[in-house]
Amino acid sequence: MDADDVDIEMRLLPPRKVLVIGASIGAGHNSAAWELQRRLQCNGLSAVYFDILDAVPFIFKVILCDLYGPIVNYAPSLFSRFMASWESDSSWTVRILLWSVSTRKVLEQIRGASVVVTTHAIATQAVGRLKQQGKHEAVIVSYFCDAGIHQLLFHQEVDLNLVPVPEAVQQCAKYGHTAVAITPLVQSKFRSPVPQHTCYRLRQRLGLAAESAVILIVAGSLGIGSVGSTVSDILDQMEAVLIVVLCGRNSTLQRSLSTIPRVTALGWREDISELLAIAQAMVHNAGGMAVWEAMVTGLPATTYNPLPGHGMANARALEQSGLSPWPRDRRDLRLALEHALQMGRREPTIEDEQVVVDHIARMMQRANDITLL
Structure with a gap:
């Protein structure tokens, strides 16, 4: 099959989309997800946003959103112990939460997507687990919103980890994972x-x-x-x-x-x-x-x-x-x-918005190549 035949077959493939999954815990994870969605759409790509908390039972949404602030303010030591447990993918709290995620709702969103980009650990673990079980074949990209690295951010089914600072690349390596540093996903108005x-x-x-x-x-x-x-x-x-x-x-x-x-x-x-x-x-x-x-x-x-x-x-x-x-x-x-x-102020960070879009586009091409095999 020559290049022209490949181009023809790719044009015959159904339209591909990028699914961007955030989490409405605080505002940062959603902000990064929405900014990525905007950049992809501005480059002519189909990008859809989904909140992973829409796939968990109401009681977990209350715990993760409404009880987060009071626990931090009034029981910080309890919160520290919870976070220490939470940041391990083998902890019982994480297992219970992931078991509660609606497989049906997540797979409904993934349907038709060649790439899934996550901006929160819950989404990364849920999407990675479903791929591990053979329930979807989308390429997975994980964007880390924070500089601090912990175990739950990683999943073996993730194809590309994107981090906001170069130093985080070395931290990822300590966990046995590779990563690529990009400029943080911040709205263009800044x-x-x-x-x-x-x-x-x-x-x-x-x-x-x-x-x-x-x-x-x-x-x-x-x-x-x-x-x-x-x-x-x-x-x-x-x-x-x-x-x-x-x-x-x-x-x-x-x-x-x-x-x-x-x-x-x-x-x-x-x-x-x-x-x-x-x-x-x-x-x-x-x-x-x-x-x-x-x-x-x-x-x-x-x-x-x-x-x-x-x-x-x-x-x-x-x-x-x-x-x-x-x-x-x-x-x-x-x-x-x-x-x-x-x-005084430092030199403002110069960012090429196209960099992250190019990373996602390469992942889409990879997904298309797999489909053609």
Whole structure:
């Protein structure tokens, strides 16, 4: 069969799609999935999004979404033990969860897909297990949203692991898996400069003095962790700065911080790129999407009071990669922030959106080649 015959047969194949599976646990995993879907569609590929939590019983959705925040806030040691168990693919909690995933719902979504891309460990394990059982033949790509690596992120049926920092490639190798580093999947608006007049108007609306440095504190979409302690430590150590806290959907946290001088507490926002533009430094506690968004804009990030479990793992990985220092006390926090303010913004990360699309396209070609055999 010559090349022309192959081209003809490929044109006769049914349309291929990419299934992107995220998880609505927090916001970062879905954000990465939606951004990948957008890039694929902009390049003329059929890309469909699916939330893996739509394939689990309601009680598990409640546990994973609604109970996550309270457990982190009020029983952090319990959460740490749970995460230590969760990050092992042989733990009973993982086995029960994966047994509960609806095979029918997942396979309905996979039908017609030549490539499945996952952005959460639950999705990776579910899709990999089904392929291992011979229930589908789609090529599997796993995108790691965080810098911290653990066992549950891997499955032997995954064909390509994509990681957001080069240092994670070496971490994957320690688990016996190969990986390719790409620039984190961040929305394109974060790579576009924010006009000065937009920054000026935003500072005015928030009541931020033009001459004062702004430190942005982020605590994820749920606004969890020791945020109040972080605010207090910065206020006690640094007299001249203003603090803007992104409380996410935690209205209780927002109310508790709203009366503190030099602190502006905000709820859920859609203008994160503009808030990053008016800040001179960022403090985070989870190492999720906010870190990659800051990295893309060049805003220096510092980890402090990290969440138990994945937050601690990300803090270690980000510190080792040189992307985000992790001061352990308020004095070192002040020194880290003073250094960040003195050094200013880094060069924004340059990203070629086409890179990840090319990786997926090669996986689609691989799937087509297998189909033609």
